[in-house]
Amino acid sequence: MTNIYLAGPDVFLPDAIEVGRRKAELCARYGLVGLFPLDNAVALATHDASMQIFRGNEAMMDQADAVIANLTPFRGPSADAGTVYELGYMAGRRKLVLGYSNDPATYAERVARHQPITPSDGLLIGADGLAVEDFGLPDNLMLIHSLELHGAPLVTPRKAPGDVWRDLAAFEACLRIAAERLTPDAAR
Amino acid sequence: MTNIYLAGPDVFLPDAIEVGRRKAELCARYGLVGLFPLDNAVALATHDASMQIFRGNEAMMDQADAVIANLTPFRGPSADAGTVYELGYMAGRRKLVLGYSNDPATYAERVARHQPITPSDGLLIGADGLAVEDFGLPDNLMLIHSLELHGAPLVTPRKAPGDVWRDLAAFEACLRIAAERLTPDAAR
Numbered sequence: 001m002t003n004i005y006l007a008g009p010d011v012f013l014p015d016a017i018e019v020g021r022r023k024a025e026l027c028a029r030y031g032l033v034g035l036f037p038l039d040n041a042v043a044l045a046t047h048d049a050s051m052q053i054f055r056g057n058e059a060m061m062d063q064a065d066a067v068i069a070n071l072t073p074f075r076g077p078s079a080d081a082g083t084v085y086e087l088g089y090m091a092g093r094r095k096l097v098l099g100y101s102n103d104p105a106t107y108a109e110r111v112a113r114h115q116p117i118t119p120s121d122g123l124l125i126g127a128d129g130l131a132v133e134d135f136g137l138p139d140n141l142m143l144i145h146s147l148e149l150h151g152a153p154l155v156t157p158r159k160a161p162g163d164v165w166r167d168l169a170a171f172e173a174c175l176r177i178a179a180e181r182l183t184p185d186a187a188r
Numbered sequence: 189m190t191n192i193y194l195a196g197p198d199v200f201l202p203d204a205i206e207v208g209r210r211k212a213e214l215c216a217r218y219g220l221v222g223l224f225p226l227d228n229a230v231a232l233a234t235h236d237a238s239m240q241i242f243r244g245n246e247a248m249m250d251q252a253d254a255v256i257a258n259l260t261p262f263r264g265p266s267a268d269a270g271t272v273y274e275l276g277y278m279a280g281r282r283k284l285v286l287g288y289s290n291d292p293a294t295y296a297e298r299v300a301r302h303q304p305i306t307p308s309d310g311l312l313i314g315a316d317g318l319a320v321e322d323f324g325l326p327d328n329l330m331l332i333h334s335l336e337l338h339g340a341p342l343v344t345p346r347k348a349p350g351d352v353w354r355d356l357a358a359f360e361a362c363l364r365i366a367a368e369r370l371t372p373d374a375a376r
Contacts, residue, residue, distance in 0.1 A: 092280020
């Protein structure tokens with residue numbers, strides 16, 4: 001049984017459970033078991049609900065052979081912090097790390113949506129006074145190169161789909177890679 | 189020799205090298221060696237500069253006994269993506285993970301600075317249509333509880349300092365914890 005941890009801010013969608021179900025079904029089609037984060041399975045009123053979610057998610061990551069991280073920008077130019085944490089954790093555990101983003105823009109383009117950027121001395125400087133990474137990558141270099149070295153390059157569509165939170169084409173491309181790497185002998 | 193990886197968006201400051209020098213000096217005062225990310229030590233014009241930075245940072249993390257992550261919010265309600273990746277990576281490597289934020293606000297308060305939030309059915313929903321984590325924590329639960337379980341609770345000042353990017357009091361509090369945990373026999 002090959003388990004894939006399905007990281008992403010999908011858990012915050014109003015239809016999170018439905019999106020998780022669709023992802024798990026796609027996993028099954030590729031002979032894989034999708035483990036969806038627990039955020040929606042814990043009674044939020046419990047006094048230690050957030051710690052229960054953490055422990056459950058960490059246990060699922062430890063059981064999983066790979067992560068597929070939804071790195072579509074979330075509330076800013078970068079991916080969701082929880083998802084990025086999980087990507088790093090899985091790379092640290094030496095698991096296969098895969099990711100996709102439904103926004104193909106570069107990081108500098110994404111920052112420019114939120115604040116003016118000024119070139120200065122060969123660097124780009126944000127209105128916040130801090131430098132803007134300018135390597136033509138879609139997000140911080142630590143995420144992007146981790147995927148390249150410990151998994152496969154970030155999967156992005158040529159053009160953002162109409163519904164960036166529910167289009168699963170890039171997710172399915174990651175699944176294909178996971179199946180090839182982790183279950184090479186399975187009939188497909 | 190006890191090495192501490194100094195993660196943070198500090199590398200993007202105009203005076204990054206000076207801030208890194210001050211952090212390294214503080215480390216030395218606690219008998220620790222601070223390893224500052226390489227972003228400023230690589231010639232940015234090199235064709236594979238970003239990959240060189242990644243490989244250098246990963247090698248430093250693998251050599252380090254602990255990370256102290258600057259999790260002050262960066263370009264949105266959450267911490268810098270590269271720093272969060274590194275926190276996750278170090279937790280995955282089973283190193284001591286410590287972190288601080290110079291912004292003591294809760295995650296929901298931080299999101300509310302960028303977009304209106306509406307209560308609905310016991311949840312908070314952002315104008316983006318996605319739920320806002322509402323556990324009274326300063327950032328995504330995965331980061332905050334990782335620190336609690338794999339290091340020490342996030343260090344935050346009672347009140348944000350005047351210069352959130354250069355005030356090192358919370359950083360020094362993390363250093364004190366690192367020294368106690370990692371060099372318990374050293375005279376202090």
